[in-house]
Amino acid sequence: MEFPKDFLFGAATAAYQVEGAWDKDGKGVSNWDVFSKIEGKTYQGTNGDVAIDHYHRYKEDIALMAEMGLDSYRFSISWTRIYPNGDGKINQKGLDFYNDLINECLKYNIIPFVTLYHWDLPQKLEKNGGWTAERTLKAFEQYADTCFKAFGDRVKHWITFNETIVFARHGYIFGAHPPGRLNDFKNYYQVLHNVFLTHAKVVLNFKHSGYQGDIGITHVFNPAFPADDKLSSKKAADHANMFDTFLYYDPILKGTYPEYVLTHLKQKGYDFDLSQEDQETLLKAVPLNDFIGLNYYQPMRVVANESNASRELSREASTGGAGAVSYDGVYKTVSLPSLSYTKWGWEISPEALLDGLHLLKEHYGNIPIYITENGLGDEDPVIDGEIKDTLRIEYIKDHLAFLKKGIQEGIELKGYFAWSAIDLLSWLNGYKKQYGFIYVDHQNHLNRKKKDSFYWYQEVIATRGENL
Numbered sequence: 338m339e340f341p342k343d344f345l346f347g348a349a350t351a352a353y354q355v356e357g358a359w360d361k362d363g364k365g366v367s368n369w370d371v372f373s374k375i376e377g378k379t380y381q382g383t384n385g386d387v388a389i390d391h392y393h394r395y396k397e398d399i400a401l402m403a404e405m406g407l408d409s410y411r412f413s414i415s416w417t418r419i420y421p422n423g424d425g426k427i428n429q430k431g432l433d434f435y436n437d438l439i440n441e442c443l444k445y446n447i448i449p450f451v452t453l454y455h456w457d458l459p460q461k462l463e464k465n466g467g468w469t470a471e472r473t474l475k476a477f478e479q480y481a482d483t484c485f486k487a488f489g490d491r492v493k494h495w496i497t498f499n500e501t502i503v504f505a506r507h508g509y510i511f512g513a514h515p516p517g518r519l520n521d522f523k524n525y526y527q528v529l530h531n532v533f534l535t536h537a538k539v540v541l542n543f544k545h546s547g548y549q550g551d552i553g554i555t556h557v558f559n560p561a562f563p564a565d566d567k568l569s570s571k572k573a574a575d576h577a578n579m580f581d582t583f584l585y586y587d588p589i590l591k592g593t594y595p596e597y598v599l600t601h602l603k604q605k606g607y608d609f610d611l612s613q614e615d616q617e618t619l620l621k622a623v624p625l626n627d628f629i630g631l632n633y634y635q636p637m638r639v640v641a642n643e644s645n646a647s648r649e650l651s652r653e654a655s656t657g658g659a660g661a662v663s664y665d666g667v668y669k670t671v672s673l674p675s676l677s678y679t680k681w682g683w684e685i686s687p688e689a690l691l692d693g694l695h696l697l698k699e700h701y702g703n704i705p706i707y708i709t710e711n712g713l714g715d716e717d718p719v720i721d722g723e724i725k726d727t728l729r730i731e732y733i734k735d736h737l738a739f740l741k742k743g744i745q746e747g748i749e750l751k752g753y754f755a756w757s758a759i760d761l762l763s764w765l766n767g768y769k770k771q772y773g774f775i776y777v778d779h780q781n782h783l784n785r786k787k788k789d790s791f792y793w794y795q796e797v798i799a800t801r802g803e804n805l
């Protein structure tokens with residue numbers, strides 16, 4: 338079987354991780370421009386000042402993507418290029434850059450799939466309370482509308498936010514992303530709600546203003562499974578799914594929050610402001626979402642945390658491997674000898690992706706889904722100048738094969754975006770952890786080179802995945 342004709346084979350990046358040019362052409366300062374320069378926050382002090390210089394080399398990069406045959410390129414817009422201060426004056430040069438980037442994609446019939454927020458918040462707004470402050474929510478609505486107006490004649494696929502769980506949790510509980518708060522649970526839950534409410538308002542505006550196209554949100558997807566057959570592990574997995582999946586998907590897909598979560602938050606004193614009006618807004622937006630984006634890397638194998646141990650807070654502990662106590666102390670993730678893992682300790686399980694998709698279907702019915710990220714972070718072997726990323730090929734091949742099975746089993750899958758189109762800056766792992774089909778030589782003027790996976794993905798796209 339081939340993948341359906343309108344299924345999008347794509348690849349993704351995010352502005353801060355590729356663009357560089359952090360202070361060029363009127364761009365304002367983002368929270369990551371500041372945070373990455375605080376000692377100890379990122380791997381070897383890496384930052385996105387230059388990144389892989391996609392800002393200046395996007396033509397070359399998009400030509401390579403076109404050669405690979407991508408149907409679609411998922412990239413994000415840097416808010417501070419458009420509004421240097423978050424709100425206020427628009428920077429025309431920022432609009433020009435994204436107009437050029439979008440036009441370059443279209444020149445090759447590559448569909449631009451645009452994320453409005455992939456974590457780089459204008460520093461002015463961060464300083465003013467970030468996602469806890471009303472001003473940020475209003476500013477985002479305005480920024481989103483500006484993008485719809487400026488690019489909406491050509492961009493027909495929009496993602497509002499990338500992985501709320503990750504930027505909120507790392508920012509307010511682990512201190513690993515800006516604003517670098519530790520264990521600020523109260524604000525963590527408030528930020529989640531503020532973001533989901535803002536998403537709902539943006540979706541309502543998009544549809545009511547008559548913009549044409551599809552709009553949705555992207556969540557990280559880490560379905561939890563009990564690591565053994567103990568009842569306590571089963572309960573731990575249920576709890577993990579409530580707090581790591583349904584808490585994020587329910588407000589978007591049902592317009593409510595899970596009772597289980599709300600009850601827990603009340604008991605702990607972490608309940609957030611949820612007015613009648615907010616609830617109505619969430620509900621109104623539900624049927625207007627055109628899709629949901631899932632970023633899937635790994636599932637969680639969990640057991641109950643029966644000790645008093647809490648999560649160790651360090652940069653390394655924030656990078657995602659199994660073997661950590663959950664952020665709320667209720668469960669632990671474990672690694673099992675029978676399973677396979679990446680060099681960074683992330684489990685490799687295409688089966689769990691399909692099981693997870695069925696879990697979502699049971700809860701929400703059939704919703705159009707894009708896999709907006711999936712891929713292997715590795716240190717790719719370079720042999721005689723060739724980048725032999727065989728493990729990445731295996732990884733993506735297996736995931737695509739399970740997705741094909743998912744389509745046959747009735748999951749409404751609309752596309753797949755590999756993470757990432759090209760090697761880029763990992764927020765916390767620098768340039769060491771590579772994900773791309775295209776290699777970037779940091780020793781040699783950031784020169785681009787096609788990896789083995791480049792040719793492999795090219796063949797997959799050309800044959801619409803028939804041989805997978």
Ligand code: BG6
Pocket residue numbers: 351354499500503557632656710714756762763764765766770
């Ligand atoms: C996702 C993000 O969470 O994971 C990406 O949306 C990120 O921006 C990717 O790069 C991989 O994470 P890491 O930590 O391996 O770079």
